[in-house]
Amino acid sequence: MRRAFRWLLAACVAIATTSAALAADLRPLVQTMGSGGYAGTEKALNQLSEAGDPAAVPVIEALQAGDLYVRKADGLVVIARKAGAGFALTDPLSGAVVGEAAAGAIDKIKINNALRRSISATLGALTLMSPDPATRRSAAEAVFKSRDANALDALNTAIAKEKDERIRRVMEQARAAVILTAGASEVDTQAAIATLTARGDRDALALLSMIAASGATDALKTAAAGAVAAVEQKLMFWGALQNLWYGLSLGSVLLLAAIGLAVTFGVMGVINMAHGEMVMIGAYTTFLVQQGLRTYAPGLTDLSILLALPAAFLVSGGVGVIIERSVIRWLYGRPLETLLATWGLSLALQQAVRSLFGPTNREVSAPSWMSGAFELGGLTITYGRLWIVVFAFAVFAALLVALKRTWFGLSIRAVTQNRPMANAMGIRTARVDALTFGLGSGIAGLAGVALSQIDNVSPNLGQSYIIDSFMVVVFGGVGNLWGTLVGALALGSLNKFLEPYAGAVLGKILVLIFIILFIQRRPRGLFALKGRAVEA
Amino acid sequence: MLTRFFLMGLDRKAGLVLTVLALLAVLVPVMTLVVPEGSPWHLSIFSVSLLGKYLCFALLALALDLVWGYVGILSLGHAAFFALGGYAMGMYLMRQIGPRGVYGNPILPDFMVFLNWKELPWYWLGFDHFAFAALMVLVVPGALAFAFGWFAFRSRVTGVYLSIITQALTFALLLAFFRNDMGFGGNNGLTDFKEILGYDIQAPGTRVGLFLATVAALALSYMIASGIIASKLGKVLVAIRDTESRVRFLGYDTESYKLFAWTLSACMAGVAGALYVPQVGIINPSEFAPASSIEAVIWVAVGGRGTLAGAILGAVLVNFGKSYFTGALPELWLFALGGLFVLVTLFLPKGLLGLWAQLTARLPSGKGKRVPNGKTADQKGM
């Protein structure tokens, strides 16, 4: 332990001394930045650029942001940021605190437009040559965005030196962007068009359309127009795929919210308007589990979501069983009354949670393995959404297996198909009712765990899902789990495909109108049960 | 013929309701305008508008009871018709503001000026005339109900399914009216009214006038509803509620019967909304919230579904309770309301009036008609 500490200390000292050594070479150059007006600053800037040391980057960035000052007393160049009445001063190279100064005690190093251009060029050059690949990459992207002609030379040098193929590609794209903007020989421009076509994103499209509209020669214009068409097609393809993913993602959220309802409403025929509150209770259970772990076992916080799953299932399921035993069982066969009673319960549950936890949103943080995103071709997929999709399908599959393959599932089906017969066969129908309702509520609780990751955990959480859930179940066809799956995914995708054209709210309205019309055409949903049994 | 129609519905209960309303129509103006302010018998303008608000809700409950209690259509979207009527009236009141708005534009309401709109959208035209607005109060909710019902009833959407899509309807409208570019004031709705028919909307006389108009609308709607229920048409409606398919096999086109009651009910709800808006001084999209529709259902359930007087009683009682609770114990109101839903459905399926009927029937002299079991259309399983 002690040895490790000493070792660490030694390492720190070593790092500090090397950076101090580097900074020592730059310091005289930095000191000259404050003198000689614009020309002096420009000269210092060029020298910094030639030195090619990335340690100068913070200095130049501060200059760009207008934070670089000269202390009047001793001519020291410092970074000054407003703190209280005066300014806090730090050393531009090491970042060490220098002290404080009143506004009158320092002078800002002014920059003009010409300087601004060479600042960005210098920054580009320094960062493009940085030893850190991520910095090089983002520098190249920055040049691509700024299309700054001053950075061309730096880019060329960087491309020649670059070993990493992917970063080199970005640099080449940046060079192509610069060439297209600034203008160059026909051959170079053609090559640039090809490079940008290969890049094929919205930025490339904008540049290419510009050339297609106002290129130097007709040949260039046609080449650019062809490129525009190619890029547009590619973008459309990926756009459709991205929409599909969003649709799948929204669809699985709907599926999660609706799947418990598919059990209580679809299988049992109970209209549970408090279903959304079961979801909400699941979300609050997640919050409590996370709080508990944070207090008693901080090391396990990353696992809180996993631990919350069984907890939420049990809590929501338990509340469900209590509701079934105390209220719903008296109302079997009276769906409209059930609807009203459960609505009343939902109001009371919301108020109960509001009284216990307060009306404001509660924070449920995402575990590390659920944050971040990755790219797949032209798609951006966040891990959180991906896990929710996976989770929704897992819950669906588990429920399907539970209903089709277990004794409990068999009892549920027996009771829903022929209650007196099931009773005569020795199935305790009352207990099956309670457990089925508990199962549906428990699944709602699971949905709550997932939704706590993407939505605000507030007493109103459930309300925003209840109408959607009913729409999904009714649209898919009551009493048919597959219908719920298809319904959720179809409505999710429809919503996301409408959104780009109609906007989020109007898209949702259109989906609602679509469902209203659809139910009128097919009152029993997509996958309706047919036959005389339905009419009975 | 019309007299016969109205007389048909006049039974003892109707007489009682109309008498109470007539008493209100006499007492309230006297207590507000004649009795001096210091007197314990004086009624403040605030109370008049509060009473007026309750009666608007009573009219909404009456409309809802007509379709739920007598035809078995549980609408979870009646607040939509109420709000549409309210918006029609609100649009008239907005136009009456004229150049007195914050921006002083003589034509455009403030929110349109704020949104940089240059001219009045076409659907606002005509709303500067009271008669046109009054017509729209009936036509807009009526037309929406007709279109919706025409589709829904013809495709035989019934029971819970119908309830759920009525809820979807009002939810869609809620989202739509929240949008600024719909041209109805978005989030804030319509407010800051100044005048109605040239009278200052804040003046005590106007307030009392609005109250009297509400009493009159409620009384008239009550008479229309009870006349319908007593007619053969009403018997067909009740028969549809309990066994719709049997009525079809008798040769009645049940869809058009339901459509008639549904549309009429929506118009009544629209009138209720139109009277509500000038008395509370604002209409905004939250009136479309599914929760408001369901609250209206509980008024009817509390008073007694299938009795017009019960609907009125329930609406007044529950809203009185709401005013009291939200003032005195705001934390408890949702518990009380939620509990009310559960208790009424579990223990009072026929509401307060049903309870009263049961109590009186138990008395030894009760040799009246046997009350049949509360078997209703929605019992026919899912």
Add this chain to the structure above:
Amino acid sequence: MSAEDTLLYLDGVSVSFDGFRALNNLSLTMMPGEMRAIIGPNGAGKTTMMDVITGKTRPDHGTILFEGETDLTKLREAGIANLGIGRKFQRPTVFEPHTVWDNLELALKAPRRPLNTLTYAIGRDDRTRIEEILDITRLSPKRDRLAGSLSHGEKQWLEIGMLLAQDPKLLLVDEPVAGMTDAETEQTARLLCDIAGKHSVIVVEHDMSFVRALGVKVTVLAEGSVLAEGSLDSVSANQQVIDVYLGR
């Protein structure tokens, strides 16, 4: 046989529910004024046949003509009822919250549109007709009772009374004597025979003594199609019918 002279003409009617063929190429004709008994084991398609005729169920294919010209498969229940086809259900369905009188008033032949019923005031003819029916169905003393409070047999009679009030050309009667005493059964048979003079009647019944009492042509249904037709004696001698009823 051509469809022209018939009152009801079914040809090749099939209905299936989820793969189960409730009616299988069923063909049947009824002449005006005819009375017909339909028998058959459970699941033979008797009730489905009535559903198809009255528009409750739409056939997958086949022709159903009324009076030789009106295609019933295109109409909805109310339209078919207004052509003059009345139906009595297996389980008596009367309007329970209404009085016996109101039940009959609702059934009574009269214009059926909402505006008609809104302005309807009972006239002397209608009153007489309802009183007549009350006498026939022996419900006169209970005219002001709520239908929900009647006994099972009384409900059956009230429903038959409602059929009479409807005055249809064709009556479809599903198990009219289920749950009746022998005496009531006999009375019902007599009542139906009286009606048959003026109307055509199709009776579906399990009770063989009742069918014998009716003494009319019998059609035997099995597995959704006609197995045999003729007098009760001839069909009960038919080997196929015996097989179907007794099992092979």
